Structure formats: structure tokens, C-alpha cells
Amino acid sequence: MKTSVQKQNVTIKGTKDGIIIHLNDQCGYDAMITELKLKLTESLSAFDPNKDVSVRVHLGKRYLEQEQQREIQQVIEESGAIVVDELISEVMTKKEAKKQQEQQELTTFTRLVRSGQVLRVKGDLLILGDVNPGGAVEAAGDVYVLGALKGIARAGIDGNENAIVAASVMVPSQITIADRLYLTEATRAERSIEMKKTEPKYACIEHQEEDIVFHAMSGLAAFRRDRKNEMD
Amino acid sequence: MGEAIVITSGKGGVGKTTTSANIGTALALQGKQVCLLDTDIGLRNLDVVMGLENRIIYDLVDVLEGKCEVRQALIRDKRFDCLHLLPAAQTKDKSSVTPEQMKQVVDELKPDYDYLIIDCPAGIEQGFRNAIAGADRAIVVTTPDIPSVRDADRVTGLVEQELDKPMLIVNRVRKASKSNETEDLLDVDDVVDTLSLDLLGVVFEDENVLKASHRGEPVATTPNTAASLAYRNIARRILGESVPLLSQKQKLGFFAKIKSLFGLRANS
Ligand SMILES: Nc1ncnc2c1ncn2[C@@H]1O[C@H](COP(=O)(O)OP(=O)(O)OP(=O)(O)O)[C@@H](O)[C@H]1O
Ligand SMILES: [Mg+2]
Numbered sequence: 001m002k003t004s005v006q007k008q009n010v011t012i013k014g015t016k017d018g019i020i021i022h023l024n025d026q027c028g029y030d031a032m033i034t035e036l037k038l039k040l041t042e043s044l045s046a047f048d049p050n051k052d053v054s055v056r057v058h059l060g061k062r063y064l065e066q067e068q069q070r071e072i073q074q075v076i077e078e079s080g081a082i083v084v085d086e087l088i089s090e091v092m093t094k095k096e097a098k099k100q101q102e103q104q105e106l107t108t109f110t111r112l113v114r115s116g117q118v119l120r121v122k123g124d125l126l127i128l129g130d131v132n133p134g135g136a137v138e139a140a141g142d143v144y145v146l147g148a149l150k151g152i153a154r155a156g157i158d159g160n161e162n163a164i165v166a167a168s169v170m171v172p173s174q175i176t177i178a179d180r181l182y183l184t185e186a187t188r189a190e191r192s193i194e195m196k197k198t199e200p201k202y203a204c205i206e207h208q209e210e211d212i213v214f215h216a217m218s219g220l221a222a223f224r225r226d227r228k229n230e231m232d
Numbered sequence: 233m234g235e236a237i238v239i240t241s242g243k244g245g246v247g248k249t250t251t252s253a254n255i256g257t258a259l260a261l262q263g264k265q266v267c268l269l270d271t272d273i274g275l276r277n278l279d280v281v282m283g284l285e286n287r288i289i290y291d292l293v294d295v296l297e298g299k300c301e302v303r304q305a306l307i308r309d310k311r312f313d314c315l316h317l318l319p320a321a322q323t324k325d326k327s328s329v330t331p332e333q334m335k336q337v338v339d340e341l342k343p344d345y346d347y348l349i350i351d352c353p354a355g356i357e358q359g360f361r362n363a364i365a366g367a368d369r370a371i372v373v374t375t376p377d378i379p380s381v382r383d384a385d386r387v388t389g390l391v392e393q394e395l396d397k398p399m400l401i402v403n404r405v406r407k408a409s410k411s412n413e414t415e416d417l418l419d420v421d422d423v424v425d426t427l428s429l430d431l432l433g434v435v436f437e438d439e440n441v442l443k444a445s446h447r448g449e450p451v452a453t454t455p456n457t458a459a460s461l462a463y464r465n466i467a468r469r470i471l472g473e474s475v476p477l478l479s480q481k482q483k484l485g486f487f488a489k490i491k492s493l494f495g496l497r498a499n500s
Binding site: 112114115116117130132133134135150188192 | 378382383385386388389390422426428
């Protein structure tokens with residue numbers, strides 16, 4: 001017996017933010033691809049062929065290999081002037097989950113980082129103590145120094161340009177955020193004056209294509225808000 | 233059972249040997265049984281500073297090679313019966329000794345003395361490893377300039393992997409009489425701040441140090457010099473007495489006061 005209305009494996013919806021494609025997570029992968037191709041040709045007339053339309057694809061609880069993700073993206077983009085913004089899945093592998101957890105973890109060290117010593121973590125790094133000249137602290141996320149940062153700090157070492165370096169006393173010899181490098185040009189005299197100041201600061205990449213800049217810590221909330229808005 | 237204290241710095245020429253000789257002498261002055269160990273193999277000069285270079289028959293490497301007993305290699309000081317020196321070899325190099333061997337020698341000597349003072353070579357390689365191998369604690373010597381402090385910081389990090397937090401001696405501190413003379417040097421507080429170590433003593437720049445080692449008599453044996461007083465105070469602090477520390481600025485104030493009181497030029 002046939003049900004009168006077969007469950008749709010692919011639904012395409014237009015919203016004010018662009019197009020959303022829902023892919024059923026209960027059917028077979030090949031059946032889904034076939035239906036996707038079909039539906040896309042059917043609704044092609046609805047899109048303006050001269051304009052890039054952005055699409056988000058919801059995968060439900062389906063886990064896709066990278067290969068498959070690429071295939072879906074290709075199928076959609078080949079069908080017209082469509083750009084796939086994002087493939088959203090509610091599931092991930094254990095490995096990805098572990099990696100994500102590590103990236104979000106804050107690791108705290110209560111110590112002085114001396115010349116020649118290097119501390120590195122996968123998430124964010126908090127140092128309760130100074131980082132002396134010649135010492136280095138590195139994180140895939142942010143670096144926070146509750147003390148004087150006189151040595152080297154590297155944030156976003158896996159390429160995260162939104163990472164920051166914050167310090168109670170900011171007199172670094174070197175800061176790296178993602179692939180951007182800052183080298184101090186302050187003289188020793190200038191640095192020793194700065195060292196007496198206790199205004200906390202943070203370093204960030206504010207605009208693409210520009211150098212690392214320093215701001216008073218009070219500006220950090222706004223910076224974070226802007227970055228979040230950009231990402232959503 | 234004695235305590236073995238290694239004197240180290242990372243950077244060369246900041247005063248490790250001078251400090252070893254004078255702390256040893258000052259402890260002997262207090263009646264302690266002291267043995268000085270020179271581990272700067274190939275570049276020994278603790279014997280010269282002590283004025284004992286002509287009495288060397290055997291050295292550390294001879295001991296390790298089994299050519300003699302440890303006690304045969306020890307040289308007794310001219311002035312103090314309770315002060316001995318185990319000289320380093322001059323003809324060998326640092327790789328002819330291992331940390332395990334050093335520790336053996338130190339352990340063998342410890343029961344006979346109150347203090348073993350180990351003079352460490354510059355650097356952080358084999359010679360440094362040998363010197364700290366048998367030590368119970370460390371004293372880091374630095375001069376108040378950026379390169380020396382940087383190396384002291386590095387060496388402290390390495391010492392801390394093996395021993396407790398070292399004590400700090402800041403050597404060759406200039407009196408801040410003429411400000412232009414000292415502006416390119418750090419003040420003692422900056423040094424202590426950066427290294428975050430407990431300050432065991434401050435030794436002023438004093439021409440008597442050089443004069444004394446020229447004569448082969450450590451400056452601690454001469455009475456009225458700034459350096460001599462500093463080393464004797466350091467020895468008293470090692471013995472557990474609480475001798476007040478004068479910071480550079482306090483010192484200035486103190487001397488300025490003396491000067492104005494007596495109309496004298498303070499020379500210490
Ligand atoms: N407080 C001082 N005032 C003046 N001169 C000093 C003082 N301390 C050390 N010196 C001089 O500095 C020079 C180096 O000192 P010393 O040999 O003790 O250093 P070192 O750290 O043992 O050197 P090396 O690394 O070569 O073993 C010597 O000529 C010594 O006389
Ligand atoms: Mg020496």
C-alpha cells in the first residue's frame with residue numbers, strides 16, 4: 001500500500017536571509033542526492049540567474065564525510081547562481097567533538113614564564129604571573145596574562161584571526177595573532193616606562209589587511225560583540 | 233652533613249668565581265668547615281682568586297680517573313684551616329666529567345664539611361649540568377644589566393627543574409650618585425622584580441675586588457670595603473641570621489645622611 005503523501009526528502013524554502021534547504025536525515029544518501037538534483041531544477045526558475053543567491057543547508061542528524069559535503073555543495077552550486085554558505089549538521093564525530101572541546105577549554109598556569117620557556121595550549125591560555133623577556137606563551141585561542149607580558153605571546157596559532165592577547169601590563173617583545181606579527185619598536189627606556197603603567201590592554205587584528213593593534217581593555221566587549229555579529 | 237650550594241649565572245664574567253671565593257671565605261671566617269669546588273674544567277681560576285694556584289698537585293679529573301683519593305686533591309687555604317679547595321683540571325674539557333660523577337664526589341665530601349660551595353662555569357651545557365648535579369640549593373648571580381638578567385632568568389628556569397627556587401645575588405651594583413652613570417643599568421628592585429627570587433645580597437662595584445684577587449686574597453678577608461661587608465653579610469644570611477638588606481635607594485639615602493652628618497665622602 002502506498003501512502004498518499006510521501007515524506008519529502010528535500011524541501012527548499014525562501015526566507016528574507018536567503019534560501020534554506022532541508023535535507024531529511026532518515027533517507028538513504030543517494031536517494032537524497034537524486035531528489036535534490038530534481039528539486040533544484042524544478043525551482044530554478046524561482047531564482048534570478050544573474051544574482052548570487054546564498055543558501056544554507058540543514059542536514060539534521062545526518063553525519064557527512066568531507067567528500068559528501070563537497071558533493072552536495074557541488075550539486076547545489078552547479079544548478080545556478082547559488083552560493084552555499086554553510087552546511088549545518090546537528091551531529092559531529094567524537095574526534096571533532098574532542099577537538100572542539102579542547103579549543104574551547106581555558107588552561108590556567110600559576111607561574112612565572114622565564115626566558116627560554118614555552119607554554120602552549122590548544123584552547124585559551126591564562127597565565128597568573130609574568131611572561132619574562134625570552135619566554136613564550138602560545139594558544140590556538142586567546143592568551144590572557146594576569147601579570148606583565150614582557151616576552152612573546154602567540155594567539156590563534158592555528159589561524160584564528162579573532163583571537164586576542166590581553167595583559168595587565170602590556171610590554172611584549174613580540175605578538176603573533178594568526179599569521180600577523182607585531183614586533184615592538186619601543187626603546188628599552190620607553191618599555192620601562194610602560195612597565196610602570198597598570199592599564200590592562202588587549203591586542204587584536206581589528207581590520208583585515210591591517211597590523212595588530214592595541215586597545216584599553218574597556219574596548220574588548222565592543223570588539224567581541226562586533227565579531228560575533230559579523231559571524232552570525 | 234653539610235650543604236652543597238652551587239653558584240651559577242648563565243652569563244660569563246658576572247662574578248661567580250668571585251662570589252664562590254668570598255662566600256666560602258666569609259663562612260670560614262665564621263668558623264664553618266668549608267670546601268670550595270671548582271667545576272670550571274679547562275678554565276679554572278678559583279684557585280687563582282684564592283691565591284692557591286701553586287699548590288695544586290691533583291685535580292677533580294684526577295680524582296674521577298682514580299689517580300688519587302678526593303682528600304689527596306684537596307688544598308688547604310693559607311689563612312683558614314677550615315677552608316679547603318678542590319681545584320678543576322686545566323688540561324681537560326667539560327665533557328670529561330659526568331653529572332653522576334660530580335654527584336658522587338659531592339656526596340663523598342659532604343659529611344666532612346658544613347658547606348660545599350660549587351663554582352659553576354658559564355653557560356647551560358654540560359659544565360652547568362655537572363655543577364648542579366650534586367647541589368642541594370643554588371645561588372644565582374647577576375649584574376644589573378639586561379643581558380645578564382636575561383641569562384639569570386634562563387638559568388633559574390633550568391635550576392628550578394632540579395632544585396628549589398634559587399637565591400639571588402646582584403653583583404657590581406653602582407651607587408646611584410651620578411644619575412647619568414647608572415641610567416643604562418637596571419636598579420636592584422627591577423632585577424628582583426623580573427627574576428622574582430629572594431634577594432640574598434647586593435654587592436657593590438668595588439675596585440678592591442680586583443685588587444684583592446690580584447693579591448690572591450679574596451676581598452672578604454680585607455676589613456673595610458663595601459664588597460667585603462656585603463660578602464660577610466651574605467654569609468651571615470646563609471647561616472640563617474637576619475641581616476637587613478639595604479636597597480639601592482635606601483642605601484643612597486643612608487649614605488647621603490652619613491655624608492651630610494660627617495661631611496665625609498662615603499667610601500662604602
Ligand atoms: N663587585 C665587584 N666589583 C668589581 N669587580 C668585580 C666585582 N665582582 C667581580 N668583579 C670582577 O669581574 C671579573 C669577573 O669576575 P669572575 O671571574 O668572578 O666572574 P665569573 O662569573 O666567575 O666569570 P666566568 O664566567 O668566566 O667564570 C673579575 O675581574 C672580577 O674581579
Ligand atoms: Mg668563573
